[in-house]
Amino acid sequence: MERTLSIIKPDATTRNITGKVNSMIEDAGLRIIAQKRIRLTPLQAEEFYAEHKDKAFFTSLVDFMTSAPVVVQVLEADDAIALYRKIMGTTNPAVAEEGTIRKTFALSIDKNTVHGSDSPESAKREIDFFFSGTEIVG
Ligand code: GDP
Secondary structure (H helix, E strand, O other): OEEEEEEEEHHHHHHOOOHHHHHHHOOOOEEEEEEEOOOOOOHHHHOOOHHHOOOOHHHHHHHHHHOOOOOOEEEEEEHHHHHHHHHHOOOOHHHOOOOOHHHOOOOOOOOEEEEEEEOHHHHHHHHHHHOHHHHHHO
């Protein structure tokens, strides 16, 4: 079993579609083994996305991620990291595959509905960033 960190982003919480996103996650065979709704501070968003700090879109990314609540989750399945990336779809929803979360719900490359860890190392860092061990019930 593998774990990955998911974030349901502000464009989804503001449109009241977190349940619809969760249905797609569960239908794909991923189990939501931890979940909480939080409002990120600018410092938290900057730290979480530190790898992008030199990118042109960094400020708008931080502004967007702090603009409304997010739902952070730990998902578990065999090969959870790759499975979740597959059902999320590509970063830019315009070219995402039919049936993916981003193709179905995302509004643009920045308002793209979900985040998912991209490697085992990021998954560990990102899960530890938001959750303590006692908050995760597998
Ligand atoms: P992801 O792993 O598919 O989420 O993509 P990345 O890790 O490359 O980027 C992190 C997030 O930054 C993306 O989900 C987008 O919200 C945002 N982002 C990435 N590339 C761009 C871009 O070219 N323009 C803008 N505005 N946002 C971007």
